[in-house]
Amino acid sequence: MRMAELSREAGVPVATVKYYQREGLLPPGELTSPNQARYGTDHVRRLKLVRALLDIGGLSVADAREVLAAIDDPRTSTHDVLGLAQHGLPMPRGTVSAADRDWAEETIATLCAERGWRPPPSDLIESLVVVLCAFREVGHEWVLDALSHYAEAADRVAAADIAAVARLRPTEAVVEGAIVGTVLGDALLATLRRVAHAEISRKRLRD
Amino acid sequence: MRMAELSREAGVPVATVKYYQREGLLPPGELTSPNQARYGTDHVRRLKLVRALLDIGGLSVADAREVLAAIDDPRTSTHDVLGLAQHGLPMPRGTVSAADRDWAEETIATLCAERGWRPPPSDLIESLVVVLCAFREVGHEWVLDALSHYAEAADRVAAADIAAVARLRPTEAVVEGAIVGTVLGDALLATLRRVAHAEISRKRLRD
Numbered sequence: 001m002r003m004a005e006l007s008r009e010a011g012v013p014v015a016t017v018k019y020y021q022r023e024g025l026l027p028p029g030e031l032t033s034p035n036q037a038r039y040g041t042d043h044v045r046r047l048k049l050v051r052a053l054l055d056i057g058g059l060s061v062a063d064a065r066e067v068l069a070a071i072d073d074p075r076t077s078t079h080d081v082l083g084l085a086q087h088g089l090p091m092p093r094g095t096v097s098a099a100d101r102d103w104a105e106e107t108i109a110t111l112c113a114e115r116g117w118r119p120p121p122s123d124l125i126e127s128l129v130v131v132l133c134a135f136r137e138v139g140h141e142w143v144l145d146a147l148s149h150y151a152e153a154a155d156r157v158a159a160a161d162i163a164a165v166a167r168l169r170p171t172e173a174v175v176e177g178a179i180v181g182t183v184l185g186d187a188l189l190a191t192l193r194r195v196a197h198a199e200i201s202r203k204r205l206r207d
Numbered sequence: 208m209r210m211a212e213l214s215r216e217a218g219v220p221v222a223t224v225k226y227y228q229r230e231g232l233l234p235p236g237e238l239t240s241p242n243q244a245r246y247g248t249d250h251v252r253r254l255k256l257v258r259a260l261l262d263i264g265g266l267s268v269a270d271a272r273e274v275l276a277a278i279d280d281p282r283t284s285t286h287d288v289l290g291l292a293q294h295g296l297p298m299p300r301g302t303v304s305a306a307d308r309d310w311a312e313e314t315i316a317t318l319c320a321e322r323g324w325r326p327p328p329s330d331l332i333e334s335l336v337v338v339l340c341a342f343r344e345v346g347h348e349w350v351l352d353a354l355s356h357y358a359e360a361a362d363r364v365a366a367a368d369i370a371a372v373a374r375l376r377p378t379e380a381v382v383e384g385a386i387v388g389t390v391l392g393d394a395l396l397a398t399l400r401r402v403a404h405a406e407i408s409r410k411r412l413r414d
Contacts, residue, residue: 011302048344056299056341058265091401092263092394095218118409120402127398131391134263137255140387142371143395149367150392151399153360158403160356162411164349180347182404184338185357186397187299188350191334192358193396194298194389195327196365202325204369 003029006039010047017047023061025050025068049180057183063090067183071176089182091123096133103136104129107144115151157189210236213246217254224254230268232257232275256387264390270297274390278383296389298330303340310343311336314351322358364396 006029007014020026026046029037046068053064067089070076096104108128112119119125135143143150165177213236214221227233233253236244253275260271274296277283303311315335319326326332342350350357372384 045346052341052345055301056338089401092398094262117402117406121405124398124402124405128395128402131263131395131398134259134391135387135395138259138387138391139252140384140391142375142384143388143392145371146364146367149363150396151403153364154396154399154403155407156356156363157353157360158400158407160353161400161404162407164352166411168349177347177349180342180345181350181353182401184341184345184347185350186393186400188335188338188342189357189361189396189400190393191299191331191338192361193365193368193393194296195324195331195335196358196361197368197389198328198331199324200362200365200369204373 001039003037003039006043006047009044010051012047012051020047020050024065025061052180053183056187059090059183067179071179076175091127092130093127094130094134096129100133100136101129104132107132107147111147111151114148115155157185161185208246210244210246213250213254216251217258219254219258227254227257231272232268259387260390263394265394266297266390274386278386283382298334299337300334301337301341303336307340307343308336311339314339314354318354318358321355322362364392368392
């Protein structure tokens with residue numbers, strides 16, 4: 001198909017398709033003349049994926065580029081993706097004071113012991129430290145009262161994710177599924193959390 | 208305190224403090240001369256909150272401005288914040304086809320019936336529709352197999368959130384806590400989900 005049809009099929013304006021190509025998010029089409037290229041269903045699929053990562057997942061163009069490179073890299077294993085949150089999946093980063101860091105690391109160690117988790121990879125510990133310290137910095141340490149519920153919920157969702165994704169075939173679909181599930185799954189979980197807030201809040205108002 | 212001390216106390220460069228002031232994220236100090244202003248501990252607190260909303264919560268400056276306005280508005284009730292996800296808390300938005308919308312709305316109705324949730328507010332339904340359709344668009348409908356686990360996890364976290372936040376005093380702290388908890392809580396939950404992915408993935412590799 002031509003660029004115009006690709007644009008229609010994926011529901012993405014031509015100018016945006018060209019922008020994604022320039023940014024390396026979409027591979028070039030097959031040149032049929034110096035000024036015309038042909039695109040296939042893989043391009044439609046990729047375009048929809050780019051759209052979902054940027055619009056729903058909230059990734060930056062640079063992050064999306066890294067995530068797509070990981071999907072395309074035949075060396076990427078499911079374990080890499082699900083296990084290590086690398087490959088440009090954006091994680092909270094920031095600087096914290098030494099005292100706050102000690103407090104956060106102790107909190108994390110206690111939480112892991114409680115859940116039977118081994119010490120997480122260092123980049124994930126760092127992200128947890130930054131998020132916990134952010135709560136503390138703004139004077140909302142009440143989150144500690146809810147922390148074990150957060151961890152249990154995360155465990156439940158992660159187990160369901162991995163069970164569902166591991167059934168995908170072929171293997172490349174598993175890697176893509178893991179990345180899509182991580183990025184879009186955050187948006188799904190955040191939205192369902194707001195739905196549950198609304199439901200519980202209405203129940204409390206009524207009682 | 209002077210601007211320089213405010214900057215040191217909050218760990219935010221002076222240029223950034225001035226930028227936040229121009230953008231309406233930080234109220235002006237008390238003028239002590241035409242060129243000098245005095246700031247108090249409330250400014251330090253607000254500055255840290257702005258930092259957390261932008262850096263950890265990933266809010267845009269415009270979204271942060273709306274969220275802070277909701278915190279400062281004496282008419283904002285906890286129910287408003289927790290219940291209705293309004294006030295600029297960013298939610299997934301996008302356009303979907305009529306067929307995809309029907310499918311998503313039916314999926315949501317089934318999920319709500321399963322969990323005993325009443326129909327959610329329309330803006331939350333819209334967000335759920337958009338996220339579910341994004342999974343479907345990219346060919347990853349496997350998320351449906353995990354959906355009830357997501358909803359149960361969301362319920363558990365929301366109940367813990369509301370129980371913890373409702374204990375805060377005075378009432379203004381409840382509103383701020385609800386907003387901070389919603390924004391930073393998403394980051395916490397997303398990070399813990401990656402930790403759980405890592406743990407489960409390592410276990411699977413070993414077995």
